[in-house]
Amino acid sequence: MKYLHLKLFVFVGLLVGFSQVQGQQLPSNSQRVHQDVPFVQEYAIKYYSEEVPMLDKVYADRNGTVQILSKSGLLRPHAGAFLYPGTLTPDKTYLAMKDKNIVSISTVENQFVYLDDKAVFSNAWAGSLYLQHELPSAASFAHGKDFTFLVSDGGHIHLVSKDGVSYKGKISGSPVIEITYDAATERFLLLAENKLMSFSPADKKLKTLTEGAGFTSFVVREGKNKLAIATKDGYFEWDLLSDKKVGQKQNALPWPVLTSLTEINGLLWFGSEQGAFMEKEDGKFNYYFGERWLPGDKVLHISQKNADEVLILTDKGLGKLVFMSQTLAEKAAYYEQQVRDRHIRHGFNATLRDMEKGNFNTGRIKDSDNDGLWTSMYLAGQAFRYATTGSPFALQNVKESLDAMERLYTINDIEGFPARSFSRSGFKDQLGGSEHWQDIEDPEWVWKATTSSDEVIGHVFVFGVIAELVDNEALRQQAIGLLDQLMTHIVENDWYLIDFDGKHTTWGRWNPEYVNGFPTMVGDRKLNSSNIIAMLQTAYHFTGKEMYKKEAYKLMDKHGYLENLMRPMEEIGQAKEGSDDWAAMLSQKWNHSDDEMYFLGYWGLYRYAFTDELKEKYKETIKDHWEAERPEKDGLWNIFGALVDRENFDLEEAVWYLQEYPLDLINWNVKNSHRKDIELLEPNFRNQSTKEVLPPDELKMRRHNGNRFELDGGRDGKEEMSAGDIWLLPYWMGRYMDVISKPVSN
Template sequence: MKYLQSKLLILVGVLLGLTEVQAQQLPSSSKRTHQDVPFVQEYSIKYYSDEQSSGLEKVYADRNGTVQILGSKGLYRTHAGAFLYPGSFTPDKTYLAMKDKNVVSIATVEDQFVYLDDKAVFSNAWAGSLYLKHELPGAVHFAHGEDFTFLVSDGSNIHLVNQEGVVYKGKISGSPVIGISYDMATGRYLLLAENKVMAFSAASKKLQTLTEGSGFTSFVVREGKNKLAVATTDGYFEWDLLADKKVGAKNNALPWPSLTSLTEINGLLWFGSERGAFMQKEDGGFNYYYGERWLPGDKVLHISQKNEDEVLVLTDKGLGKLVFMSQTLAEKAAYYGEQVRERHIRHGFNSTLTSMEKGNMDTGRLADSDNDGLWTSMYLGGEAFRYAATGSADALQNVKESLDALERLYTINPVKGFPSRSFFRSGYIEKLADPDRWQHASDKEWDWKATTSSDEVIGHVFVFAVIAELVDNEALRKQAIGLLDQLMTHIVENDWYLIDYDGKHTTWGRWNPEYVNGFPTMVGDRKLNSSNIIAMLQTAYHFTGKEVYKKEAYMLMEKHGYLENLMRPMEVIGKAQEGSDDWAAMLSESWNHSDDEMYFMGYWGLYRYAFTDELKEKYRLAIQDHWESERPEKDGLWNIFGALVDRENFDLEEAVWYLQEHPLDMISWNTANSHRKDIKLLEQNFREQTTDVVLPPDELMIRRHNGNRFTLDGGNGGGQEYSAGDIWLLPYWMGRYLGVISDPLTK
C-alpha cells in the first residue's frame, strides 16, 4: 500500500479487506462497531538548520534512503533526529572530491543523485561515468529528458547536452528561466519563467511559448494525466499538454495561495507556500502541514518524496520529514499509554509537562493544576475501562495508583468529605500560580490547594462509579464507594454547597436551589448544575443504598424543578436577557465548553443509574438533545458518550475520525488557520463556531475536551506537552468497553 495515497483510497482497501474479517471473526449483531484495522498515522521528524547551513534550496533522497540538502554553501545531510527529538544538518563529506565542486542544483535520475555545477552535469552513481560538460558557466537549472539527455539553463540560455556533448544552444527572451521539467508523453522540455511557460522539443529543436501570465513560481508535470500544474503567487492552474490549452480556472481557494513549490507524489499534488505545505486529497480538500508540529519553518522551499511513506519538506529553517505509517487504534493507544506513564504521572495524578523550552521535553516539569482531580479522573476512568475490556494487570495497577492520589485529595485537608484541588510538597507555593489558594497541611512536608470547583466533583463521581461498577477488585471498589459517600455526604449535609477550610462555599461548588434557580432559564448553569447533582445523587444511591440520596434527589426534582431544568432543550440556552445580574450575564456571554465536559461526565451516572425506566427515558432524550448540539465539533468523547444511550444512532465514524486524526505529537505548538482561503468562516455567534466544518485535530492546537474545537489559532510555542490520558485514552477505552470499537484486527 502506498501510504501517501488519499485517505479515500486507503479506506476502500480497508473496506474490501473487512469482508473476510467480518465473515470469519465478528459476531452477528445489529450494533454498530468500528473494526480496528490499520489506518495511516502521520507524524513529523524535524531537522533544524543553523547559520552554517543557510541558503537552503532543494532536498532529495536516493534509492538508498540517503537524504541530501542543497544550500548556498554546499551539500548537507541530516544528523540524528527522531519523533519528538529533532535532528540537525551536517556538511556532506561522503565524497571528498565534492567539496571542490560548485554545485548549484541537484535532482534525481533513476533514484540516483545527479548534480549541476558550473562545468557539467555529473553523478557519483553509475560508477561515476556520468559527466556531461554543458558550456554554461552560469548554469543554475537543469532537467533530465531521455537516454541521459539534459537541458541546462543559466536563465537566458539553454544548452541540450548528452554523451555526444552540447547538441543544441539557444537563447531565451524576456524573463529568466526559473525551472525546467520534462514531459515524456510529448517529448518536450518545459521551461518556466516568472511570466510564461515555454516548451522546447528535443527532436525539432524548436522553442515555443505555451501560456503567459505573472507571478509563476513552480510547476510540475502530472504523470499519466497529460497535464502541467503551474504554481503562482495567487493559487495554481493546470495546462493540457496534449491540446496545449488551459484547463479550467485558476484555483486560489487554498490553505495559503502564495505558492513557492509544487510537486506530485503518488498522483496527488503537494504544495509549498509562504505558510506551510499542503496536499490536495482526492476529494479536493487538503491536508495542511503548518507550524512546528510539522515543519521547522513556515516558508516552504522544496518538497520531494523519500519513499512510499515519507515526504521531505524543506523550509527556510530546516527540514520536516513527514512519515506516514500504518497502525491500529490499539497500537496508537499503546503508544499514548506509554507517553502518560513515562512523562505525565505526578504523585499518581495525570499531569501536564510544562515550562518546556520549545518542545524539548527534557526541559519540562510536571505541573500541578486546579483540575488535577478532573484530569486524573478522566485518565483513571480510561484505565478502568481498559481493565474491564482487557483484564490488563497493568491497567489495574494504574487504577490503584491514581485512585490513591484522588483519595489523598480528601485526607490531606482537615475538612471531611472535601476534595482538595491538588497537593504539592511545601516550600514551593511562591513558585506556583494562585498562591492564595494554597494551604499548609498538618504534615509540614505538604501543602494543599483549596477552592475546589464543580468540575472536579463531577469528575470524581464519574470515576468512582466506573471503578465501583467495572473493576472486579473488592478493595478498590470499597475505596471508590467510600470516597463517593464521603463527598456526597459533605454536599448534602452542607445544604448543597462545597464548604472550604474557611467555612465558606467555594465559587463553583454550589448546587443549592436558591443559587441554581436564581439564574434565568436560558443561562446554562441552571440546567448544568441540576443535571450534575441529580446524576451525583443517583450514583451515590446506586452504590451505597442510602435512602437519603434518593429522597433528596426526588426533592430537588419535584419541589425545586431540577428535572425540568435538566430537561430544558439546548436550543433555549443563550445569553441572559437584558437586566439580568452581572453574574448571570458573565456566565452566558458565550457557549461554555467546560460545561459540556461537566454535562457528559455526569451523563454516565444520570443515565446508567436512573431511579426508574421512565426517568431513564427522559434522561436519554436530554442527553441526545445535548449531543445533537455538539455534533459539529466531532469530539471523540462526546460521540462515544452518544453510544451510551443509543448504540444505533451516534456518530461512530466521526468518533473514529477524531481518534485517528489526532496527532501523536501532544506538544502545544503554535497553530494558525484563520488565514486559510480553503475554509468557510462564519459570522460571530454564541457557540463561537468559526467554520462550517471543523478542522482535523492534527491541524489545530492541542486541546482538552473542555476547549472549543472551532478555535482556529493558538498554542504557546511548544511550552507544554499534554497528557493523552484524558484527551485520547478515555474516549478510546470507553469505546472499547462499550463495544463500539473492536479489538485490533490485523488481517
C-alpha cells in the same frame, strides 16, 4: 512499512498484550462497530539548520540517502527521530566534490545528479556521467530521454548529451526558473515568472505556450497529460496534448502564495510561504504548518523519499513526514507509555510545562486546579481498559491514581471535602495560585482549596465507573467510600461545597436558591441541575442510602430540577438585558467546560436512573445535547452518544478524532485563520468559527473542555499534554462499549 524508531515501539508488543480475559461488557446487538484495522498515522521528524544557510532543494536516492542543496554546499540530515530533532550538517561523503560549485540537484533513476558551472555529473553509474554544458552561470536543468539534459542559466538553454552540446538557444523576457520533461509528448517544459514554454529535442524548436504573471513552480501530472502550474495566487492546470488551460485557477487553498509544487503518489503537494499542504482525492487539504510538522513556515522544496516518507525543505531546516501503518490499539499503547513516562505526578494525570522548544526532558510536571478532574478522566479510561482487557497494568494504574484521589480527601481535615490538588511545600512560592495553597500540620505538604464543581462531577463519574466495572472489591469499596463522603458533605451542607474558611467555594453550589436564581436561558441552571441529580443517583446506586434518592426527588419535584435539566439546548443563550452581572457573565458565550461537565455527568444520569421512565427522559435530553455538539466531532462526546443510542451516533467521526489526533502532543503554535480553503462563519454564541471543524492535528492541543473551532493558538512548544484524558478515555470507553473492536488480524 516504516515504523517509528525502535526505541519508540519496542514496548508496543508488551503493552498491547491484549489479554483474552474479558471484564464486564455492555450488552450489544449493534452492528455499528469500528473494526480496528491499520490506518495511516503521520508524524514528523525535524532537522534544524544551525547556521541557517540559504537552503534550496532536497532529494533522496535509491539508498535512502538524503541530500540538501544550500548556497554553502551539500548538507545531509544528522541524527533526528520522532520528538528528538536532528540537525543539518555538511555532506563530506565525496571529498573530491568539495571544490565543485554545485548549483542544482536532481535524481535520475533514483540516483543523485548534480549541476555545477561546468557540467551535469553524478557519482552513480561508476561516475561515468559527466556532460559539459558550456554555460558558466548555469542554474537549472532537467533530464530528458536517453540521458539527454536541458540546461539553462535563465537567459539561455543548452541541450547536452554524451555527444556534447547539440543545441544552444536564447530566452527572451523573464529568466527560466524551472525545467521539467514530459515523456508523453517528448519535450522539455520551461517555466519563467511570466510564461510557460516548450522545447522539442527532436525538431529543436522553442515555443511559448502561454503567458501570465507570478508563476513559481510546476509539475507534470503523471498519466494525466496535464501540467500543474503554481503561482503567487493559487494554481491552474494545463492540457499537454491540446496545449490549453484546463478550468479556472484554484486559489481556495490553505495559503495561495505558492513556492513549490510536486506530485507524490498521484496527489499534488504544495509548498507555500505559510506551510505545506497536500490536496486529497476529495479536494480538501491536509495542512502541515507550524513546528508540529516543520522547522520553518516558508517551504522551499518538496520531494518524495520513499513510499511512506515526504521531505519538506523550509527556510529553517528539513521536515520529514512519515506515514506509517498502525491500529488504534497500537496508538493507545504508545499513548499509555507517554502518560506513564512523563505525565504522572503523585498518581495524578498531569501536564508537562516549562519545556524548552519541544524538549520534554527540560519540562516539569505541573500541578493544576483540575488535578482531580484530569485524573478522574484518565482513571476512568484505565478502569474501562481493565474491564475490557483484564490488563494488570491498567489495574495497577487504577490503584495508584485512586490513591491520589483519596488523598485529596484526607490531606485536609474537612470531612468529605476534596482538595483541588496537593504538593510538596518546598516550592510553594512557585506554585500557581499560591493564595489558595493551605498548610497542614506536616510541613512537607500543602493542599489547594477552592474546589470547583467540575472536579466534583469528575470524581463522581469515576467513582461510579470503578464501583461498577472493576472486579476488585478493595478498589470498589475505596471508590464507594469516597463517593459517599463527598455526597454526604454536599447534602449536609445544604447543597454547597464548604471550604476551609467555612464558606462555599465559588463554583461548588447546587442549592435551589442559587440554581433557580438564574434565568432559564443561562446554562448553569440546566447544568447544575443535571449534575446534582446524576451525582445523587450514583450515590444511591452504590450505597443504597435512601437519603440520596429522597433528596434527588425533592430537587426534581419541588424545585424543578427535572424541568431544568430537560430544557432543550436551543433555549440556552445569553441572559436578557437587565439580568444580574453574574448571570450576564456566565452567559456571554458558550462554555465548553460545561460540555465536559454535562457529559461526564451523563454516565450517572442515564446509567443509574431511578426508573425506566426517567431513563427515557434522560435519553431525550442527552441526545438533544449531543446533537448540538455534533459539529465539533469530539471523540468523547460521540462515544457518550453511543451510551444512549448505539444505532444513531457518529461512530465514523469518533474514529476520525482518534485517528487524526497527532502522536506529538506538544502544544506548538498553530495558525489557521489565514486559510483560504475554510468557510468562516459570522461571530456567534457558540464561537463556532468555521462551517466544518478542522482535524485535531491541524489545531493546537486542547482538552475536551476547549473550543475545537478555535483556529489559532498554542504555547510555542513549552507544554506537552497528557493523552490520559484527551485520547485514552474515549478510546477505552469505546472499547468497553464495544463500538471499537480489538485489533483485527490481517
